[in-house]
Amino acid sequence: MIKLLIAEDHQMVRAGLRALLEKAGDIEVVGEASNGQEAVLLTQKLAPHVLVMDIRMPILNGIQAAERIRGLKLPVNIVLLSMFSDEGLVHQALKSGAKGYVLKSAASEELLWAVRAAHRGETFLSGPVSAIVVDQALNPRMTGxxxxxxxxxxxxxxxxxxxxxEEHTSSEIGSMLAVSEKTVEKHRAHLMEKLGAKNLAGLVRLAVKYGLVDRETP
Amino acid sequence: MNSIILIVDDDPSSRFTLESILEGQDYSLYVAEDGKRALEQAEALKPDLILMDVMMPGMDGFEVCRRIRATPALAEAPILLLTALDDNASRLRGIEAGADDFLTKPIDRQELRARVRTITRLNRYRTLLEQRESLREMAQKLVTAQELERQRISRELHDELGQALTAHLIGLRLLQTDFSSQDSALHERLEPLILDTVDILNRMRQLAQDLRPPAVDTLDLPSALDSFCQEYSRRLHLPILFEAEPLPSVSDVIAITLYRFLQEALTNVARHAQATRVWVDLSTEDQSVSLTVQDNGQGFQENSHMSGIGIQGMRERLTIAGGSLTLRSAPGRGTVITASLPISATEAK
Structure with a gap:
């Protein structure tokens, strides 16, 4: 039997999830939490194998709760439930250590597969979610x-x-570009780092090399 | 509109003199013969200038002055007091009572006209500025209210309708499982119902998502902005380098305003810039937070088609939120656009 904890703030959905999961036969629902904080506490107390948790919840949301559980090194595998397949959410959810990400509109067979997969320590993602993850893998963020x-x-x-x-001071440059002197200094540090210049003279030499200023310019 | 001037003097002949000096110069002139009427008239007229004799029986000019300053609607009304020549004691009392300026009797026509003109013009300008500021504040309230309303509707859709529909969907699926062994016809008939429910749920989710990007509500601002950059970068096959300084927690209005600014700025880059690289920086400084989007694209002549790319709309939205937008571009030299918002103006939630 898979010992399972449900964390979901909406009472009707919680009841529906319980019915669905218990019907499967190989799952025992050992507890219900109605917010992220409670989910962390009950995970510590009841030591479930799998935690099925909604992302959008009061006090601690599902992602924050998952991060906290990972921080506490509790031996539970987490399946997150969400209405949305937003890229940022998916990314953060998987980073938080969740094993599954299931869309609420797919909460049926898919959820059961996800729970069983999580119990075995495997990952399961809803169709649209895995499409995002695959897309992220195939087209990684372009940082080239x-x-x-x-x-x-x-x-x-x-x-x-x-x-x-052109020999302007930081404060002159700041007022020319409508930014603060501090921002100019920051950019200058970035420039030296990016171009591998050791000092201002190095920067000036490179500016000449790249044709930004004439050699003759005073 | 003519400037309204209220003349207060108990002596009919000096009232007449003052009126005749100021007549025919596009002022609307009103008179009051004592302090009590002066206060009533001032409240009713909200004059641009009160021209008042100090020496009056009953309530004297100083007392009227004090009372006008104590009336909130009139506290800013300019008051010009008429005093006797070289009466320094009266001037001192007048200043204490809240008078703005003095004119000595007997009155020099040219001097009176010049002073009145200067004061009424300044007052018009000040009123205009006040009105503009209060308009901006109203617009900000309106935008904030609209944003809150969007958030509320989005939450309602997600937390109430969406959840109820999810529970409903789970119920239908359980029902279908129950029927599968006994009655395959019923099982079949439930299928389109379930698919419809999924479809409704998806459409509702899209609506909630359009009203309010879920990332803004679940993630902190840098993560939400970063994930948007990532998504955009992959969709457009364009490198977007995102950098964020450690940020104090900001109000919801700031978060959503900057998120929408990023969406618009990157859409502009995609549509117009033909860039091969984009830089997005989130930074804070002295009670303000700035988001800068730069591209190395074709750029444009500043002022040439700035209105065409929705810059005006972006600027307006930022101004309303109490912030500002700066833009620099030149043909062949890319574009730098920055949104800055004060952190203190909209108090953090």
Whole structure:
């Protein structure tokens, strides 16, 4: 038997989930929590094998509760339930250590598969959710940096590099670009890091090399 | 509209003199012969200037002055007191009573006209500024109310209708499982009902999601912005580099305003910029939070088609929230657009 805890703030849904899960035959519902905090406490107390938990809940939401449970190193596998298949939610949910992500509209057979998979320590995701994950894997976030460090500079950094090379002070540059002196300093530090310059003279030399200023410019 | 001037003097001949000096110069002139009537008239007229003699029987000019300053609706009304020549004691009392300026009797026509013109113009300008500010505040309240209403409806859809529908769906599925062994015809007939319910649930979810991005409610602001950048980056095959400074927790209004700003700014990049790289920075400084979106695309001549890419709308929304928008672009040099919002103006929830 799979010992299971349900965490769901909506009473009707909780009752429905209990009926659905108990009907499966191989699952025993050992408790019900109505918010994230309660879910953490009951997980500690009842030591279920699997926790089925709604993401949107009061006090602690499902993702926060999952993170806390992972922090406490409790030996439970978590299946998160959500109305949404939002990318950010999916990403955070999986990062929180959840084994399953099931959409509420698919709460039936799919949920049972997810619970059994989680019990075996495997991952199960609803169709639309796995589509997102696959898409994320196939088209990873594009961070590609160019081999030429100059291409990696943002327009603002290029502008600031040029103004530095033209011998403007940080406060002058700040008022020209309507940003604070502190922001200019920050950009300058970024520039030195990105371009591998050790000091201002290095930056100026690179600005000349990239053609941002003429050699003759005073 | 003419400036309204209230003349207060107990002496009919000096009232007449004052009226005749100011007549024919686009002022609406009203007179009061004593302090009591002056207060009544002032409350009714909300004059742009009160021109008042100090020496009056009963309530003198100083007392009227004090009472006007104590009336909230009139507290800002300019008061010009008429005093005897070189009466420094009266001037001091007048200042204490709240008068704005003094004119000595006998009255110099040119000087009176010049002073009155300056004061009424300034007062018009101040009133205009006040009205503009109160309009902005009203617009902000309206936008906040609208945002709260969207949030409320979205929550209601998700937490009440969505949950009820989910419970309903689970019930239908349980029912279908029960019938599967006994009555396969009934089992079949339940199927379209279940599919319809799933469809309704999906449409409702989409509606809730459009009203209010779920990421803003579940994740902290940097994570919500980052996940949006990620999604966009993959959808457009465009590198978007996201950086965020550690951020104090911000109000809901700030979070949703910046999230929507990012959505619009990235949509602009996708539509117009032909960029190969985008930088998104979230930073804080001196009680304000800024989100900057930069691209290395084709850029444009500032002021050329700024209205065409919805910059005006973005600027308006930020101004209403008490913030500002700055934009820099030049052909071939990409675009830098920044939204800044004060953290203190909208108190954190």
């Amino acid at each position: 940096t160019s081999p030429d460090p100059f291409d990696n500079l943002s327009p603002r950094e290029k502008e600031i590099l040029q103004l530095i090379a």
